[in-house]
Amino acid sequence: VMVLRAVEGLSYAEIALVAGIPAGTVMSRLSRARKRLLDALGTGSGGGS
Amino acid sequence: MDCRETQTLLTAFHDGELPDADRTRVENHLRDCPECGRLLADLARADEVAGVPDPGPGYWSRFNARVADRIEREAEDPGPAVLRPKQGWMRQQLRFLVPAVAAAALVVVVVRFGGRTPVAPTSTHPPAGSVTEPSALDAAGQRTATGEMPSPAASPPVTVAEGRPPKAQAEQKKMAGTAPPVTEPQFAAKEEAPSGLKTEKDQIALEAPPATSVGTARAKAGPSPLPSPPTRAPSPCEMARTLSAQERLREAEAAQRECLAQDPAPPTQEKGLIFLAELLDRQARFAEADEVLTEVHRQFPKSLPLTLYRQQRPTVQKRHTPAPAAR
Numbered sequence: 267v268m269v270l271r272a273v274e275g276l277s278y279a280e281i282a283l284v285a286g287i288p289a290g291t292v293m294s295r296l297s298r299a300r301k302r303l304l305d306a307l308g309t310g311s312g313g314g315s
Numbered sequence: 316m317d318c319r320e321t322q323t324l325l326t327a328f329h330d331g332e333l334p335d336a337d338r339t340r341v342e343n344h345l346r347d348c349p350e351c352g353r354l355l356a357d358l359a360r361a362d363e364v365a366g367v368p369d370p371g372p373g374y375w376s377r378f379n380a381r382v383a384d385r386i387e388r389e390a391e392d393p394g395p396a397v398l399r400p401k402q403g404w405m406r407q408q409l410r411f412l413v414p415a416v417a418a419a420a421l422v423v424v425v426v427r428f429g430g431r432t433p434v435a436p437t438s439t440h441p442p443a444g445s446v447t448e449p450s451a452l453d454a455a456g457q458r459t460a461t462g463e464m465p466s467p468a469a470s471p472p473v474t475v476a477e478g479r480p481p482k483a484q485a486e487q488k489k490m491a492g493t494a495p496p497v498t499e500p501q502f503a504a505k506e507e508a509p510s511g512l513k514t515e516k517d518q519i520a521l522e523a524p525p526a527t528s529v530g531t532a533r534a535k536a537g538p539s540p541l542p543s544p545p546t547r548a549p550s551p552c553e554m555a556r557t558l559s560a561q562e563r564l565r566e567a568e569a570a571q572r573e574c575l576a577q578d579p580a581p582p583t584q585e586k587g588l589i590f591l592a593e594l595l596d597r598q599a600r601f602a603e604a605d606e607v608l609t610e611v612h613r614q615f616p617k618s619l620p621l622t623l624y625r626q627q628r629p630t631v632q633k634r635h636t637p638a639p640a641a642r
Contacts, residue, residue, distance in 0.1 A: 269419045271330065271362075278332045283626055284427055297326040300361035307412075 267292055268299035316344045321351050329358040376557060427623055551577060552587070559594060568594045585615045589624050596628060597635045 270281045271292075282289045321344045327333045328341045345352050549557070552574035558567035571594060575587045588611045595604035611621050 269416060269423050278327070278330065280627065280630065284423075284623075293327050293332070296330075300326065300358050303361045304357050 267295040268303070271296055316340045318344075318348060318351055321345070321348070322354060325351065325355055326358065329355060376560070550574065552583070555590070555594075559590075564594055564598050568598070581615070585611060585618055586620055588614075589618075589620050593624065593631060596631045599632075599635050601632060 267281055267285060270276045270284060271278075276284065278289045278292045281287075281292045285292070287295075321341055324333060324337055324341055328338060333341065345355065551570045555567045555571035555574055558564075558570055561567075568591065571587060571591045575584060575591065578584075578587075588607050592604040592607040592611070595601070595607065608621065608625070611618055615621065
């Protein structure tokens with residue numbers, strides 16, 4: 267989902283279509299993915315942990 | 316609206332996917348809440364790191380030339396080593412991350428474009444090649460020590476007008492995935508537009524494993540830093556992709572028709588016809604595209620690429636209905 271959004275630049279609706287998941291799930295997964303990414307890099311402002 | 320609710324919506328807010336009403340409410344909250352503001356900034360940073368926003372066809376069409384060019388420069392001037400990564404923590408993170416993201420992207424691409432080749436999980440861990448890494452960093456907009464810029468002839472990165480990547484790039488990624496990591500430059504070479512490079516020397520340098528390519532290039536580097544003229548013309552199929560990426564749709568269409576005429580192999584026909592339909596759609600010639608798609612359906616009733624294209628076709632058509640970008 268992260269890749270579809272950040273790399274491919276698809277909209278939520280398009281991601282939902284491609285991945286076969288509801289748009290709400292796109293949003294929550296995206297949110298989680300970004301959080302993890304920042305955690306992994308240790309560059310978040312701390313709110314994500 | 317409280318922080319909790321805001322944070323639930325923050326991702327969608329950041330991506331511009333919220334309805335106006337919610338958007339206003341989030342904005343109001345953000346005005347008074349530095350904490351949520353920070354989280355929003357984090358989202359942008361996450362995209363920055365992961366995103367490597369598509370640098371556009373201009374970037375990819377010159378990708379191979381730049382890699383070869385840099386290898387040559389390295390060979391001649393072993394000064395500040397671009398290819399020797401600093402051992403900074405951040406860089407190490409990126410070294411893992413970039414291939415991982417690329418691998419994930421290609422899984423997606425394979426799924427989307429209906430590739431039949433199962434992608435082996437081994438492809439997710441290409442050795443962080445010294446050649447590929449700095450280029451990937453370039454894609455992230457970060458300049459390496461010598462300030463490597465797109466080589467002189469490189470066109471400025473063109474933003475892809477569509478939501479989806481140029482197919483050429485998709486193909487390239489897919490290929491790169493099936494036999495990493497050396498393959499990418501090889502296939503990038505195929506995308507090379509007429510202005511391309513391709514001395515044999517470059518070819519050899521690129522085909523060598525990343526770890527040794529510098530040495531190889533060094534050993535083989537002749538006195539001339541300039542690549543000689545291209546040794547072969549790109550095939551119509553390649554031309555079609557390149558032209559499509561440049562939004563030269565009419566020419567791309569012509570090239571694609573030629574490509575289809577030349578190669579009767581079913582996979583070429585299946586994807587090629589769909590690509591042709593897409594080119595027609597992008598010129599707002601929907602009826603003709605309909606015919607092509609019908610033909611695909613007749614020949615390949617269970618075509619996955621066809622199904623996928625039909626799903627996204629309304630979006631394509633909508634985007635190109637008002638003013639076809641033909642010329």
